[in-house]
Amino acid sequence: MTQFADPKTLSKAELESGGIFAPKFDTNGLVTAVTIEAGTNEVLMVAHMNAEAIAETLRSGHATYWSRSRGKLWKKGETSGELQELVELRTDCDQDALVVVVNQTGHGAACHTGRKSCFYRRVEMTDGEIKLAGTGDAPLFDPEDVYGR
Amino acid sequence: MTQFADPKTLSKAELESGGIFAPKFDTNGLVTAVTIEAGTNEVLMVAHMNAEAIAETLRSGHATYWSRSRGKLWKKGETSGELQELVELRTDCDQDALVVVVNQTGHGAACHTGRKSCFYRRVEMTDGEIKLAGTGDAPLFDPEDVYGR
Numbered sequence: 001m002t003q004f005a006d007p008k009t010l011s012k013a014e015l016e017s018g019g020i021f022a023p024k025f026d027t028n029g030l031v032t033a034v035t036i037e038a039g040t041n042e043v044l045m046v047a048h049m050n051a052e053a054i055a056e057t058l059r060s061g062h063a064t065y066w067s068r069s070r071g072k073l074w075k076k077g078e079t080s081g082e083l084q085e086l087v088e089l090r091t092d093c094d095q096d097a098l099v100v101v102v103n104q105t106g107h108g109a110a111c112h113t114g115r116k117s118c119f120y121r122r123v124e125m126t127d128g129e130i131k132l133a134g135t136g137d138a139p140l141f142d143p144e145d146v147y148g149r
Numbered sequence: 150m151t152q153f154a155d156p157k158t159l160s161k162a163e164l165e166s167g168g169i170f171a172p173k174f175d176t177n178g179l180v181t182a183v184t185i186e187a188g189t190n191e192v193l194m195v196a197h198m199n200a201e202a203i204a205e206t207l208r209s210g211h212a213t214y215w216s217r218s219r220g221k222l223w224k225k226g227e228t229s230g231e232l233q234e235l236v237e238l239r240t241d242c243d244q245d246a247l248v249v250v251v252n253q254t255g256h257g258a259a260c261h262t263g264r265k266s267c268f269y270r271r272v273e274m275t276d277g278e279i280k281l282a283g284t285g286d287a288p289l290f291d292p293e294d295v296y297g298r
Contacts, residue, residue: 004279016262019281021272032195034183041190046181046246058274091281092267093260097195099268111242113165118241119248123170125207130153132168132240 002055007095016093023054024096030066035100035110038087044110045118047076049098054089061086063100080146082106107140112147114139151204156244165242172203173245179215184249184259187236193259194267196225198247203238210235212249229295231255256289261296263288 005022007015014020023031030048037044047065049057053073056064060075063084067074077083084102091098104110111118120137123130154171156164163169172180179197186193196214198206202222205213209224212233216223226232233251240247253259260267269286272279 021279021281032181034192034195036190036192041185041192043183043185043190043192043248046183046241054272055279058272058279089272090268090284091270091272092195093262093264093269097267098272099192113242115242118246119239120242121240123203123207123238123240123247130170130204130207132170135239 002051004051004054015095021091022095023051023091023098024094025050026096028068030068031096031098033063033065033098033100035063035084035102038101038103042117043119044084044102044104044116047074054098057086057100058089063102076110077106080106080109080112082109084110109140112143114141114143114146116140151200153200153203164244170240171244172200172240172247173243174199175245177217179217180244181246182212182214182249183246184212184233184251187250187252191266192268193233193251193253193265196223203247206235206249207238212251225259226255229255229258229261231258233259258289261292263290263292263295265289 005020007022007024010022025031029050033047033049035044050066053064053066063076065074083105088101109116115137120135121132122135124133154169156171156173159171174180178199182196182198184193199215202213202215212225214223232254237250258265264286269284270281271284273282
């Protein structure tokens with residue numbers, strides 16, 4: 001089992017300015033992982049990682065998350081072929097979130113709907129009413145062909 | 150009090166492809182908000198929003214979060230002057246995360262450490278050892294001058 005430093009044992013200065021990686025996991029043992037495309041910085045998806053997923057991502061060079069719905073380690077693309085090659089992993093000031101910089105392989109679709117990004121809808125307020133509108137990000141493949149659903 | 154549609158009342162197709170905004174709040178009533186800079190797409194910070202913060206962000210045109218540490222609504226920049234002008238708000242496929250596209254005003258520092266981005270450290274694995282290294286993102290102001298700490 002992968003062990004990282006416990007953030008509670010670090011001072012605020014050590015946590016925020018130091019070289020010790022001490023991810024601040026939530027009560028479920030997870031940190032938020034924001035995955036962006038290398039080069040464009042486009043946000044592809046938001047997922048979660050536990051200690052094992054972080055270590056596996058660094059070891060394998062492929063983004064690996066913790067699937068909350070399936071309750072297991074999730075190598076992104078293991079079913080769809082949409083693997084994510086790790087370019088860089090970053091952490092934030094208080095070490096409770098990660099940015100995963102990747103090259104999106106396969107069709108170039110990080111989203112299970114077949115789109116490049118999961119963030120394909122805008123939230124708009126018109127005359128006090130809030131609605132969603134598409135950003136124009138169209139599916140690159142048919143999810144039924146890839147996932148059989 | 151701001152009310153949005155309950156995602157549990159929507160089908161998967163409605164939730165993922167429809168025009169109804171139905172944010173899937175966690176047990177604390179929060180969704181993850183990833184704030185990026187308009188134009189560059191650079192990830193500035195990761196925070197949280199409750200229903201009121203989302204509505205206030207859309208109404209006011211300035212990014213407003215829920216501060217988990219202070220337990221109250223947090224208009225980003227109200228103390229530091231580092232206000233974030235809303236350019237676009239996006240939601241993801243299952244509506245449990247938001248991307249907040251902003252113009253970062255003030256010194257241009259989203260991070261309380263005075264840096265542009267909270268993600269100023271890389272996680273690196275060398276010979277099996279995991280350490281943090283700076284990305285070169287230097288402070289744009291002295292936090293003591295701005296926050297008095």
